[in-house]
Amino acid sequence: MATLLSILLAASVAGSVAQSPSGYRSALTHVDSKGGFTKTELLHRAAHRSRLRAATMLSGYSTTSSNSTSRPRLQSGQGEYLMNLAIGTPPVPFVALADTGSDLIWTQCQPCKLCFPQDTPIYNTSASTSFSPEPCSSAMCQSLQSDNNCTLNSQCMYYYDYADGAYSAGVLGRETLTLGTTASAVSASDVAFGCGSDNGGDSFNSTGTVGLSRGPLSLVAQLGFGKFSYCLTDFFLPSLSSPVLFGSLAELEPRGGDTMQTTPLVQNMAYPSWYYISLEGISLGDTRLPIPEQAFQLRNDGTGGMVVDSGTTFTILEGSAFMVVLDHVAEVLGHPAVNSSSFEIPCFPAPSGQRQLPPMPDMVMHFAGGADMRLHRDNYMSFDEEGSSFCLNMLGDDATLSGSVLGNFQQQNIQMLFDITVGQLSFAPADCSIL
């Protein structure tokens, strides 16, 4: 009797492991959630990360070199949002950067040649009953965004080299991946992942990454979710977590409400796994800004266009378009920006004694298909107390980059739904803290 029961129990546990969940709710925590940073510090840290990330995301190749396919197409190891996962049997928890700009799920892995200290024990393939190495010949190995490599025993090696000096290398394997660490956690077996036994670089602070891009190795693709949504809470309250919903749970609230806007996801053949959307113009208040439409056009060589990215804080606009936006914001504030060096967001001196942003019109991003993203003042401006200035939380492409990025500061309190099956992005305003 006891034996039968334990067999049944074992079978039902195995069954729940083998079956991929149809939907899942999780939370994203901000990388600066701990540390008690001031508003000014949060701004400066985010501006720095945005620049680093953009410099590596968008300068992957220049228009003069047509050989983009030979380069690893990776971003900075810097990211903004973290997710809790666990890997192996028994499950070992780890914290991963949630990244819409990359595909691979990887974690630090024993035996470590080089690993960063992490709060939880580092996952060890030999201590897990569900690990298997991925053969070189497999489709997963072939679809690595990095150069792949085969060891003598034909294991698939990956090497993700982030342009800011960070890297993660190891073998590609398959494991049981558990989303969440609480009682509500769900598992999926045989998920391809990077077992990172060699992880280095000064700027790196991640013990793993969970890729949410469109690529075949991403969590979204491997678990067959088809769609996901997230809703980012207030940037200046980094201790608030942000909900992320996968698969059947990923719907905008209210479902199909009239505030919902939808625009097609565009495919850039040079970066097929990134989420590109077509920005057609920008308004400030009632004024459509005089930006030529081609400023945001995705060109045949893969440059231009706009990527939606969870890992870039401040939106980056093509240089000439950015100057137009900056001029019009300056006009509203009645003062030109001071020192908008390319590494800093542009700020405007606040009149003495003024400790708050003045009322400002909404900025509207017009996307293809008539989808308007309305950015309230606090989605594009902030008050820098230490500098006594008003800052425009956007950056201009300084010509070393090759496109625009919709950053997560602009996505605060807008629920974003990426439907990969249908190929569209929908969004609607929401109070993300109560979603």
Ligand SMILES: *[C@@H]1O[C@H](CO)[C@@H](O)[C@H](O)[C@H]1NC(C)=O
């Ligand atoms: C691009 O790189 C590949 C592999 O390194 C090489 O075979 C090819 O000739 C290069 N193409 C051009 C146009 O440089």
Ligand SMILES: *[C@@H]1O[C@H](CO)[C@@H](O)[C@H](O)[C@H]1NC(C)=O
């Ligand atoms: C990994 O697990 C194996 C089997 O439990 C153990 O012998 C080994 O010492 C572990 N390695 C490390 C580095 O913890």
Ligand SMILES: *[C@@H]1O[C@H](CO)[C@@H](O)[C@H](O)[C@H]1NC(C)=O
């Ligand atoms: C593959 O591995 C060999 C031996 O470790 C190394 O010399 C070579 O540079 C690697 N190639 C790539 C593309 O990583």
Ligand SMILES: *[C@@H]1O[C@H](CO)[C@@H](O)[C@H](O)[C@H]1NC(C)=O
């Ligand atoms: C990495 O984390 C440590 C400890 O939290 C922090 O001191 C350091 O500044 C971080 N590095 C980067 C590049 O963010």
Ligand SMILES: *[C@@H]1O[C@H](CO)[C@@H](O)[C@H](O)[C@H]1NC(C)=O
């Ligand atoms: C502007 O930048 C210059 C040179 O980088 C610096 O000397 C000056 O103090 C800056 N001015 C302001 C107002 O920040």
